[in-house]
Amino acid sequence: MSRARVTLDRDFVVGAVPRRIFGSFVEHMGRCVYTGIYEPGHPTADDQGFRRDVLDLVKELGATVVRYPGGNFVSGYAWEDGVGPDRPRRLDGAWHTVETNAFGLHEFVDWSRVAGVEVMEAVNLGTRGVEEARALVEYANHPGGTELSDRRRKNGHEDPFDIRLWCLGNEMDGPWQMGAKTADEYGRLAQEAAKAMRLVDPRIELVACGSSNSGMPTFGAWEQTVLGHAYDQVDYVSLHAYYQEHDGDHASFLASAVDMDYFIESVVATADAVRAKGKHKKHIDLSFDEWNVWYQSGLDTEDQPHVIEKAGIWKEHPRIIEDEYSVTDAVVVGTFLNSLLRHGDRVKIANQAQLVNVIAPIRSEEGGPAWRQSIFWPFARTAALARGVILRTAVTSDRYDTARFDAVDLVDVSATWDEERGRVALFLAHRGLDEDAEVTVDLRGWTAGRVTRAEVLTVPEGGDRHTTNAQDAQDRVGLRPLDGVRAEGGAVTLGLPPLSWAVVELEVALA
Structure with a gap:
């Protein structure tokens, strides 16, 4: 028998439980949106096309904030395509699919209110820039009396969306990203986009892109350079990490949270070094806005993004990375939640990627049922009981x-x-x-x-x-x-x- 001893003292606390660490992620990728949260004609669909069986599971899961609409998708996305009566069909290069734009910002805000979650909106800083980001904040949050805010009202939402949490792009250090940038290029762009967005709504909170993962060759230097430019304009820096079992090495896989601990502590150290060098008063906190188990290699199946792209087939919402999660995966996810909690003094936001079907705790079938994957349970219980x-x-x-x-x-x-x-x-x-x-x-x-x-x-x-x-x-x-x-x-x-x-x-x- 193995043994462990745990000591808890009521006077030794990390800090308040940040409720935003129980976040999730909805990207226009595979079947996360279409036949996931949105399926008009499904037996459980409401009058807006939202699947109520999925909504019930989202509420049971306990997600508090949901990041949208990407992810890699956002770096090629024009938000205007998803509002108003005329919705163009577009090619999405990120996931090699056809985007119908039947679901967009208005639908997501409506869905979030039914689901009881906060919106975390991402802006495109890949193929677009400062003005498009500024315009989206005006469209979403300004009460009225301008062309953009009045367009929102005309499109069905009289009151502002009042979105407080915004991501300044996605994984901009990644060569796979449309419009990828060097650290200097992105740092300056994030700084100027943040300034313009805050001039429209000074209440918003902004997340700058950190490294896509701790294995990136620029990890550490990227955060240092980006924050060197944008420190005073942003509130958080992001982290992304995915883990899987390699070659049957279950022992290392089960210990993956050790790497998550290292990643978090390294970014905190870098951010604090920039703070000291720049003589800044505030601290930059962390947004771990993509994390999960994801079997990216060793499974060359038809649902892998590179297989779809290689086939040259453009489909609407094909099956992409619909991993089935095991007991082992659930235990690992439980340790990730422990790591996030243990670092809750600096990790203030976290989003498990993704919510439905795409490497998700919830699965659904078109016209059929929705159900819980194994990783649903550690998340749901921790979100429900981690209080105070x-x-x-x-x-x-x-x-x-x-x-x-x-x-x-x-x-x-x-x-x-x-x-x-x-x-x-x-x-x-x-x-x-x-x-x-x-x-x-x-x-x-x-x-x-x-x-x-x-x-x-x-x-x-x-x-x-x-x-x-x-x-x-x-x-x-x-x-x-x-x-x-x-x-x-x-x-x-x-x-x-x-x-x-x-x-x-x-x-x-x-x-």
Whole structure:
């Protein structure tokens, strides 16, 4: 049996839980929009064409903010194509598809209000620039009396959209991106676009593009240069990261959050160095606005973007990267959520990519059902129960060896304390495949009371670590009660089965 000890102290906190870290992402890519959130004619569709079965799952997931409309898509997108009665059909070079523009900004804002999520709007700084970004803010947020704001009113929205959160482009360091820039080119463009956008609406919050991933050859230098130009004009810098299992190396894959920790801490250090050098007063926070498990290599299937492009076929919303997620993937996603929480003093926004069908926690079929993937559960429970403040976790765990990260803790933990409700929530992942883990939690400053929730996701009976949910088996992987949790005095003890993610919530009283 493996062992881990966790110490929590009510006086040692990271900061308030930033509710925007439970964000998601809707891009005009594959079937995320069309037959995902939007399908007129579906048996559950409302009068705006929104799939109510998907909406129900989005609400259960607990997403708080949704980034839109991209992603790579935004770098070739003219926002004007998606508003008004005349919607042109366009070729989307990012994903080699035909974009009908039947769904655009108005529809997304309406959908977001039904879903109860905040809009995070991205502007095109690839093939377009300062004026187009400024004009979009005027169209969306100005009350009226100008050509652009009155055009919005004519198009059906009398009141402003009041979008507060804006992304200044997407992955502009990437050679795959339409209109990719050098760090100096992008830094100056972001600075000037931000100035122009704020002149229209000074209330908005702006996210500058950081490196597309920590493996980029310009990582670190990119952030330093971009923020050197735009520091005073922006509020956040972005991070993107995707992970997968390579060549059966499950040990390193299960430890992927170690890399996420490194990525976050490196960007914080770079941003703070720019702050010190420039003698700036404010801190730049982080927006981890794309993250997930994504099997980008080793699966040369028909739904991969490069296969579609190579075939030379232009389709409307084809199937693209509709990964089916396993028990292993769910445990890894749980550790990513732990990493985001542990860094919640600086990571203020995070968006799991994407929401429906495209590497998503929710799947749907055209004319058919919608269902939860395995990765739905860690996100939904963490979003629901991580309230109040984030606690600093002191963890002493048995370790295991990995090829990529040396020795890594078998048990990964984050925790929150909701003082108003008098509850502590623990989010735990057990990376080991072979034996149970016994976990002891020392509570300092509290007395443990009733356990209000104890659930675990692990390998189902008759399954293995690769087991997934599917249209005809929607509940193979899910949460079940975690038995044997004991809370008494200042201690909690519990057992975790091999390869598992668990949540334990308990009532506490101040000691």
